Amino acid sequence: MSSSGTAAFGAIPQQAALARLPLQIGTTATWSVGRAAVALFPGLAIVGVAVYVGLAAESFRRSLVAVILLCALPGLLLTAYALMHLHGALRTRASDLLFLADGLIVDGGRLHGQRMAWVELNPPYAEMEDTTARRLTLLRIFLFMLSLGSRSRQVISPVASVRVWRLYLLHRGNRRLIAETDRPIERDSMYAAATSVVAVVQGQRYVAQAPAIAAQIAMCPGCGAPAVPDDAPAVACAYCGQWVPLSPLIRGQAGATKALSQSRATTTEIIAKLRVQPRAARTNTWLLLLALLMFGAWPVGWGLIAFRVLGDGFQAPDALCLMLPLAAVLGGFFIARARLADRGALQLLTLGFGALAPQREGQPSRCRRCHGPLPGAGLGGVTQCRYCAAENIIGLDLRPSVDPARIEQQTFDDALRKRSREKLLWNVLTGVAVVALAGWIGGTALYIADMASDDSPVATPTPAAPPAAPPSPTPHSAPVPPRPAASRPALAPPRKKK
Numbered sequence: 001m002s003s004s005g006t007a008a009f010g011a012i013p014q015q016a017a018l019a020r021l022p023l024q025i026g027t028t029a030t031w032s033v034g035r036a037a038v039a040l041f042p043g044l045a046i047v048g049v050a051v052y053v054g055l056a057a058e059s060f061r062r063s064l065v066a067v068i069l070l071c072a073l074p075g076l077l078l079t080a081y082a083l084m085h086l087h088g089a090l091r092t093r094a095s096d097l098l099f100l101a102d103g104l105i106v107d108g109g110r111l112h113g114q115r116m117a118w119v120e121l122n123p124p125y126a127e128m129e130d131t132t133a134r135r136l137t138l139l140r141i142f143l144f145m146l147s148l149g150s151r152s153r154q155v156i157s158p159v160a161s162v163r164v165w166r167l168y169l170l171h172r173g174n175r176r177l178i179a180e181t182d183r184p185i186e187r188d189s190m191y192a193a194a195t196s197v198v199a200v201v202q203g204q205r206y207v208a209q210a211p212a213i214a215a216q217i218a219m220c221p222g223c224g225a226p227a228v229p230d231d232a233p234a235v236a237c238a239y240c241g242q243w244v245p246l247s248p249l250i251r252g253q254a255g256a257t258k259a260l261s262q263s264r265a266t267t268t269e270i271i272a273k274l275r276v277q278p279r280a281a282r283t284n285t286w287l288l289l290l291a292l293l294m295f296g297a298w299p300v301g302w303g304l305i306a307f308r309v310l311g312d313g314f315q316a317p318d319a320l321c322l323m324l325p326l327a328a329v330l331g332g333f334f335i336a337r338a339r340l341a342d343r344g345a346l347q348l349l350t351l352g353f354g355a356l357a358p359q360r361e362g363q364p365s366r367c368r369r370c371h372g373p374l375p376g377a378g379l380g381g382v383t384q385c386r387y388c389a390a391e392n393i394i395g396l397d398l399r400p401s402v403d404p405a406r407i408e409q410q411t412f413d414d415a416l417r418k419r420s421r422e423k424l425l426w427n428v429l430t431g432v433a434v435v436a437l438a439g440w441i442g443g444t445a446l447y448i449a450d451m452a453s454d455d456s457p458v459a460t461p462t463p464a465a466p467p468a469a470p471p472s473p474t475p476h477s478a479p480v481p482p483r484p485a486a487s488r489p490a491l492a493p494p495r496k497k498k
């Protein structure tokens with residue numbers, strides 16, 4: 001932080017946006033895509049197998065058809081579960097809320113580009129709904145099938161109550177759903193957005209309650225404006241230019257804080273990096289690409305198995321390969337989730353460390369702990385209070401209330417540590433996922449290689465060899481009659497290796 005005191009005053013730029021708040025970070029959508037990708041194709045496959053077997057067994061007794069319908073049931077439930085989550089992912093994809101002087105704009109997501117003027121909002125302007133929704137869950141589907149199988153009288157419902165939070169804005173007499181989530185991290189964003197909207201519409205941007213940390217604040221004797229202290233006997237008032245004398249205590253604090261903040265350049269850098277991170281639309285593009293991988297893995301993997309099974313019948317390793325696409329789903333999910341760590345961290349910093357709005361237009365922002373004026377740092381900039389040494393982020397938070405979480409911590413250290421821990425966790429999982437992905441790609445490649453060298457009992461690892469392989473008289477061309485099973489064992493080893 002290079003800004004040295006009073007010179008930067010009034011530097012809070014009158015930019016288009018007063019604040020940007022992540023509305024839906026993208027966690028809800030990512031979880032939904034993951035769940036859908038796990039369930040969709042297995043569900044469809046179960047239905048398909050049940051129907052196929054059912055048609056084949058039509059000549060048998062009627063009761064058999066009922067049994068087959070029962071077999072299709074888990075498949076139907078899984079498919080419904082997947083479609084429900086796909087729909088949910090579309091609705092809850094990442095979005096930001098931009099606060100402008102005359103209204104708000106939704107950036108990214110389902111309502112991208114929607115603009116609402118402050119004057120078009122009706123009381124109570126914004127509402128949070130904390131409710132439950134009845135939804136299919138994987139665990140309940142599993143328990144439901146178990147309860148059917150156990151022949152007990154009591155059947156467990158496949159539907160469970162899931163806690164969800166919804167944010168509504170009251171726009172031109174309509175109650176409009178803006179965001180919905182079942183993840184606590186997005187709930188916090190949505191609560192902050194609701195409070196900010198109400199505050200801005202009612203013109204209550206200024207914190208009225210007493211500061212948490214009482215600090216003696218130097219005031220200009222000429223105009224009464226609060227002064228940002230420095231390591232000097234007096235500072236010039238930013239408004240009227242008159243000299244404001246500083247007590248030795250205030251001067252000492254200011255000097256110590258200044259020295260401290262110069263040594264914390266890395267923190268400032270990390271936060272600057274978090275701030276310029278890509279917008280919601282970019283997050284959604286990534287999720288779409290990863291979703292294509294997660295869903296596409298199933299038809300590709302299963303298509304290869306089908307091709308092979310049609311060629312030489314179902315073998316034990318084929319059953320193992322049926323679940324290989326799951327590695328791609330896991331990989332895609334972890335990569336998508338890791339990409340959200342920074343969006344989550346920015347939200348955490350915004351909600352916990354936002355400076356308070358100035359008392360009057362043109363004045364400096366105020367410290368979230370002691371309400372002292374802050375050295376200017378520009379919108380979204382990091383600045384350290386020269387009265388109580390608390391770190392603040394300028395102009396990202398419009399809420400007038402000061403909840404305990406906003407006062408608690410003096411520095412960003414804990415929040416940033418939490419972020420690096422989360423990043424580490426998801427990066428490790430991404431590493432695992434990449435290995436799983438490599439396993440899937442490698443397994444698929446082996447599968448293809450195995451098919452290419454299909455009929456050679458030697459099963460040479462070099463792909464160039466098969467056509468010349470001497471022991472097999474017909475390397476590729478149409479072994480129309482089903483081959484004797486004896487030719488298989490020679491092929492099994494390379495396939496097992498995956």
Ligand SMILES: [Zn+2]
Nearest residue numbers: 220223237240
């Ligand atoms: Zn003054």
Ligand SMILES: [Zn+2]
Nearest residue numbers: 367370385388
């Ligand atoms: Zn302070």
